[in-house]
Amino acid sequence: MKTILYLLFTTLFVGCADNSSYMTQSDFDMRFDDDFQTSNVVKSSDDIYDAYFFDTKNSKFYFESSKSKSSFDLLLSDTIQIALNKANEIDGRLNVTLYYTGSISLKSQIFNDAKAYFANSSDFNLQDSSLETKKIINRINARELDPFYVKSKNSFSEPVSTSDLIVFLSGTEERNRDKIRVSILNNKGVVLATKTHFEHNTDKGNLFIDVSVKYTDRPGFKKFKLKLFPVSQRSFSGIGSNNLSVTNVSFEQANEYCLRNNMQLSSPYIFENARKQKLIKKPNRGVTLEMISPLDSDDVDEPFLREGDYLELVDDYQSNYMLVFDWTTETYRIVFNSFKSSRLTFRCYKD
Structure with a gap:
């Protein structure tokens, strides 16, 4: 009976995910x-x-x-460092907004681990969505912007403003492993860095x-x-x-x-x-x-x-x-x- 209820509960949420891939x-x-x-x-x-x-x-x-540091902490810190190396106009603490897409069973661990990482850092300030970041998420939901595609791996043709960061998180369960992806976008929707990590699911x-x-x-x-x-x-x-x-x-x-x-x-x-x-x-x-x-x-x-x-x-x-x-x-x-x-x-x- 517990399994049936759990499956029903999960199915309802997966149904929601089908209507809007990005949560x-x-x-x-x-x-x-x-x-x-x-x-x-x-x-x-x-x-x-x-x-x-x-x-x-x-x-x-x-x-x-x-x-x-956990493997997820290292994944986050490495991706952020790559992103900040490409950006400029950084002044003081950066505002960070978190978003997640993917497996329902992985979301709690990934999202909460990310939240704990930024909450324990003096360089970042967790915040709710600003008007600018909501526009970017809307573009992602509309499939107008791929949060995991970096146009340039080395540099940008013009300065990249980074007063706010969007940390876009994705978790996917594969056959024998969990695929975790992190993408860092600035408040203009520019993808600054993205990295992928695999964890064996045995x-x-x-x-x-x-x-x-x-x-x-x-x-x-x-x-x-x-x-x-x-x-x-x-x-x-x-x-x-x-x-x-x-x-x-x-x-x-x-x-x-x-x-x-x-x-x-x-x-x-x-x-x-x-x-x-x-x-x-x-x-x-x-x-x-x-x-x-x-x-x-x-x-x-x-x-x-x-x-x-x-x-x-x-x-x-x-x-x-x-x-x-x-x-x-x-x-x-x-x-x-x-x-x-x-x-x-x-x-x-x-x-």
């Missing part, structure tokens, strides 16, 4: 949603419940890797890592197999990308998926031991939250419980909450299990 920010609301809506965070009075392990509280194991769903969790009630460790990557779009629904983590999934749907595939939703002690040993891979960059099964003090987690770990609430709440790990801050939150987000994904484990 603007107004066509798809790409704003970052709030990570934790007030109604989803478990509270006591005015206190938000943060969860933690006593020995790793405030520890960041993936901090250095989060600072490294199924990583069968990749597991061994995680050893120490017993607290007896000597020794127990080994589990945890998914190296979060569950992908294609693994979850049969469509979408193998490179992108599935999102907007409820706790019930995630748990059902794991059980249907003879696995279980990642538990606190298994996930935390994998994290502090840096054994697992982070979700793709646009996805910053990961769902963790609530503490099961009577079954799965009972042999590993340690005094000082804060992972649960009073009994009245236990059937209604789950843990969420924030990869940006490397912290845990206790939230209601109704919480869903375009940034939230999950992974499974097996004994």
